[in-house]
Structures are given as structure tokens and as C-alpha cells.
Amino acid sequence: MAYKLDFKAPYYNIINNELSPTTETCHGVNPSTEEALPPVPSSAQADVDRAVEAAKAAFPAWRALSWDERGAHLLRLADAIEANHDEFRHLDVAECGKAFQTAGVELSMSLDHLRVTATLRIADETVEDTPERSAVVRYRPLGVGAAIVPWNWPMLLGVGKLGPAVMAGNTVIIKPSPYAPYVLLRLGELAAKIFPPGVVQVLSGDESLGPRLTEHPGIAKVSFTGSIATGRKVGEVCGRTLKRMTLELGGNDAAVVCDDADLAKVVPAIAFLAFVSSGQICMNVKRIYVHDKIYDAFLKAIVAFVRQHMPHGPAADATTAIGPVQNKVQYEKVKEFFQEAEAKKFSIALGGPSEVSLDKKGFFLPPTLVDNPSDEARIVGEEPFGPILPVLRWTDKDEVIRRVNAFETGLGASVWSQDTAKATEIANELEAGSVWVNSHFTVAPNMPFGGHKSSGIGMDWGVVGLKGWCNPQAFWTIKG
Numbered sequence: 001m002a003y004k005l006d007f008k009a010p011y012y013n014i015i016n017n018e019l020s021p022t023t024e025t026c027h028g029v030n031p032s033t034e035e036a037l038p039p040v041p042s043s044a045q046a047d048v049d050r051a052v053e054a055a056k057a058a059f060p061a062w063r064a065l066s067w068d069e070r071g072a073h074l075l076r077l078a079d080a081i082e083a084n085h086d087e088f089r090h091l092d093v094a095e096c097g098k099a100f101q102t103a104g105v106e107l108s109m110s111l112d113h114l115r116v117t118a119t120l121r122i123a124d125e126t127v128e129d130t131p132e133r134s135a136v137v138r139y140r141p142l143g144v145g146a147a148i149v150p151w152n153w154p155m156l157l158g159v160g161k162l163g164p165a166v167m168a169g170n171t172v173i174i175k176p177s178p179y180a181p182y183v184l185l186r187l188g189e190l191a192a193k194i195f196p197p198g199v200v201q202v203l204s205g206d207e208s209l210g211p212r213l214t215e216h217p218g219i220a221k222v223s224f225t226g227s228i229a230t231g232r233k234v235g236e237v238c239g240r241t242l243k244r245m246t247l248e249l250g251g252n253d254a255a256v257v258c259d260d261a262d263l264a265k266v267v268p269a270i271a272f273l274a275f276v277s278s279g280q281i282c283m284n285v286k287r288i289y290v291h292d293k294i295y296d297a298f299l300k301a302i303v304a305f306v307r308q309h310m311p312h313g314p315a316a317d318a319t320t321a322i323g324p325v326q327n328k329v330q331y332e333k334v335k336e337f338f339q340e341a342e343a344k345k346f347s348i349a350l351g352g353p354s355e356v357s358l359d360k361k362g363f364f365l366p367p368t369l370v371d372n373p374s375d376e377a378r379i380v381g382e383e384p385f386g387p388i389l390p391v392l393r394w395t396d397k398d399e400v401i402r403r404v405n406a407f408e409t410g411l412g413a414s415v416w417s418q419d420t421a422k423a424t425e426i427a428n429e430l431e432a433g434s435v436w437v438n439s440h441f442t443v444a445p446n447m448p449f450g451g452h453k454s455s456g457i458g459m460d461w462g463v464v465g466l467k468g469w470c471n472p473q474a475f476w477t478i479k480g
């Protein structure tokens with residue numbers, strides 16, 4: 001059964017709590033059908049300038065509110081999103097090609113995010129307090145933040161920036177990806193009914209909009225989530241213009257499966273973590289290292305599991321677990337990994353080039369497992385951000401640690417074993433911002449989240465993330 005996809009067009013920028021149309025428009029594309037979606041604003045420099053001015057004007061009064069008062073606004077936003085739950089889920093399915101069930105998960109994680117973030121506080125740190133003087137480290141909000149969001153999980157990644165930014169006392173301008181603007185434009189409409197003018201604004205536009213924001217002298221911080229290549233560009237601009245920045249970038253997460261792993265538990269978990277959202281989550285499992293002793297049994301079991309439990313097809317179909325790739329550019333990129341498999345005659349355990357069908361609409365690619373390619377293959381060293389990944393054999397602990405750490409990415413990594421002490425020994429050596437034993441992609445709004453090495457700079461979420469939206473301040477009082 002396919003769910004009806006609902007749009008409440010027209011869509012507007014939200015500037016100073018006004019629904020603001022633009023002269024030019026652009027639009028998204030439904031990845032399951034390749035149909036054009038309704039027009040959305042395409043912001044020009046004047047729109048950015050207006051939004052920055054409104055955000056600057058709103059900052060002093062917003063910063064002056066108490067934590068509790070700011071948190072209360074976040075809670076009201078969560079309630080408003082929840083009251084429009086079905087519309088948001090429909091938009092996520094239609095614009096992202098996200099399987100219906102997965103869109104529901106994104107929405108509930110987003111609600112949780114806002115509600116938990118509303119409870120976070122940064123405590124002042126008293127370093128010295130004597131009869132003569134006190135020295136306190138305080139955390140002061142920065143001003144206007146630009147939240148630049150990718151197309152894969154717009155709602156969660158959008159509120160994951162909005163929540164901490166405004167909770168810490170900043171105002172924020174959210175920029176969704178041109179490939180997936182609808183969810184966040186609607187969220188902006190709800191926020192306009194809750195927050196004072198200029199505190200939360202949303203601007204959509206083409207690829208000229210990101211640079212307009214990062215270059216703008218009125219922006220104090222850029223919180224960017226996206227690819228490593230774009231992250232480097234954002235980093236250059238922020239370096240030159242001396243803006244604070246958090247960069248949440250691409251990953252190539254490894255899961256290391258030990259010889260004693262319980263396949264009945266581990267196989268369904270890893271299959272899900274590899275293919276959920278069609279491999280288009282920064283923290284999907286993207287390389288599976290399986291101990292030689294259980295390699296064959298693992299491979300057989302994961303292939304059977306995906307075939308039986310993870311059907312792929314149109315996102316709006318209730319039975320679909322794995323939807324299409326989100327956009328044409330990404331689809332062409334992911335196809336290169338299928339072409340590599342074909343050209344290099346890799347052994348294919350599941351899916352593969354022979355199952356790629358080019359004669360129907362939609363950016364569909366089959367879930368694919370490549371059976372033990374060489375470590376030099378692109379499918380091992382690069383992030384496809386699509387439903388294809390390698391399964392690799394390992395025998396020696398030091399060797400697998402070296403192979404997992406061999407690349408520039410360091411977002412997440414996991415180790416799976418019935419013996420947690422043994423797994424922890426390996427996990428302790430992994431170079432990544434999140435490391436899990438017997439899990440992967442477990443995140444929480446009160447835990448920091450981010451990458452090591454080229455997977456990022458700084459962390460979002462939790463008190464660590466909240467502090468990233470502040471300047472630390474040394475506050476001295478010499479007691480008279």
C-alpha cells in the first residue's frame with residue numbers, strides 16, 4: 001500500500017517571523033518517481049541580509065531570557081511538530097525518498113532531541129573563590145548562527161542545530177539543502193508562531209546560498225553538516241572571516257565482528273545499520289570486517305536476512321525498508337561503485353551491477369554486498385553514501401585495527417562480540433568520534449556527536465555541543 005504524499009504549498013522563507021516569498025524559485029524532486037515537487041524560495045543576497053539583520057536585532061533580548069524560558073520555547077516547538085506529525089512524515093518520504101518507517105524514526109528522534117535539549121544547562125565553573133577574589137569560567141552565546149543542513153536527514157539534523165543554538169542563547173538561520181527543503185521550511189512556519197521574531201529563521205535557495213551565509217560578516221558561527229569536500233570550503237571561509245564553526249562531515253564507519261559474535265543477534269543489527277536509509281546516513285555501517293572463522297556463516301546469514309526482511313522499492317510503499325537514492329547527482333556517484341565492482345570483477349554476495357535497472361523512473365539501486373574486495377578498492381576506502389558496502393575478512397587483532405584506522409575518516413566505529421572486555425580492547429584503539437561495543441549509530445541528544453580526523457571539527461549535541469554555541473569567558477571579581 002502506498003501512502004498519499006501531501007504538500008501544503010506554497011512554501012516561504014521565514015524572515016523575522018514573516019512568510020517571505022522570493023522572486024526566483026527552485027524545487028525538489030521526488031526520488032521515487034522523479035516528479036518535480038512544489039516550488040520553494042530561492043534566496044538572494046537581500047534575503048540573507050534581511051534575515052541576518054533580524055537575527056542580530058533579536059539576539060540581545062533572546063540571550064537575556066533564562067534557560068527555563070528558552071527551553072519552554074523548544075518544548076512548544078516539539079509539541080507543534082508532533083501535532084503535525086503526519087504531514088512531516090509525508091514530506092520526509094516525498095522529498096528524501098526515505099522509507100515510511102524510517103521517516104517515522106527520524107521524526108520521533110527529532111521530537112526527543114528538542115525535548116531533551118530543553119533540559120540541558122551549562123553550569124558556570126568556579127575555579128577560585130576566596131575572600132579576596134573569584135574566578136569563574138562562564139559560557140556566553142555567540143550571536144547569529146548559520147545552520148547548514150544536508151539532504152539526508154533534514155529534520156533531525158535541522159533541529160539538532162536549532163535546539164542547541166537557541167538553547168544556548170543564540171539566534172539561528174537554518175539553510176536546508178536545495179535537494180530537501182520542504183520539512184525545514186514547514187518547521188520554520190511553526191517556529192514563527194512560537195519564537196520572537198528573528199530568533200529562528202529558515203532560508204532556502206540554490207548552491208549560492210551556503211557561501212552567502214558563510215561569508216556574511218553578521219554571522220558569528222557556522223554549524224555545517226555535509227560532505228568532507230564542502231566542509232573544507234566552509235572551513236576556509238570561516239578561517240578567513242574568523243567565524244566559529246562546527247563541521248560534521250562524511251564518514252566511512254567500520255563494524256568489526258569478532259569470532260565469538262552471536263550471529264542471530266549481530267546479523268540483523270548490522271544488516272539494518274548498513275542499509276537503513278539506503279546507506280545515506282553519515283553513521284551507517286559502511287565496511288563490515290568479519291573474523292575469518294565466522295566469515296562464511298556471517299555472509300550467508302546477512303544475505304538471507306536482507307533478502308527476506310529488507311525489501312527495496314518506492315519510499316511511500318509501506319513495505320519498503322530500503323528506498324531510492326535521494327537525488328540524481330548522488331545516484332550517479334553511487335553507480336560508480338557498482339561500475340567499479342563490475343570492472344574489477346568483484347565477487348558479489350547480494351545485489352550488484354547485474355541487478356541495476358536503468359529503465360524505470362526513480363533513483364533505485366539494489367542493496368549490495370561486495371564479498372571481500374581488496375583494501376585498495378574504492379568501495380573500501382571511500383564513502384559511497386548509498387546501498388552498497390564491502391564485507392571483509394580479518395584474522396589478527398592488530399591487523400584489523402590498522403585496517404579500520406587506515407583512512408582519513410573517523411566518524412564512528414563499532415566492535416561486536418559476546419566478550420565485552422575483548423571487544424573493548426579493540427574499541428579502545430579505534431580512531432572515531434563515536435565508538436560502540438555491540439551497537440552502532442546509537443546517539444542521544446545529551447551525548448556529544450561528531451567526527452575525528454577529516455570527519456569533522458567540534459561536536460554537536462549534549463553539553464559539549466551546547467558549549468560549541470558559546471564563547472568561554474574568564475570572569476574575574478576582585479572583592480572590594
Ligand code: NAD
Pocket residue numbers: 148149150151152153157175176177178206207209210211214225226227228229230231233234248249250251281282383385411450451455456
Ligand atoms: P554537501 O556537502 O553537498 O551539502 C551540505 C549542505 O551544504 C547543503 O545544504 C548544501 O547546499 C550546502 N553547501 C554546498 N556548498 C556550500 C558551500 N560552498 N558553502 C556552504 N554551504 C554549502 O553534502 P550532502 O550531499 O548534502 O550530504 C551528504 C554528505 O553529508 C555525506 O558525506 C554525509 O556523510 C555527510 N553527512 C554528515 C553527517 C555528520 O553528522 N557527520 C550527517 C549527515 C550527512
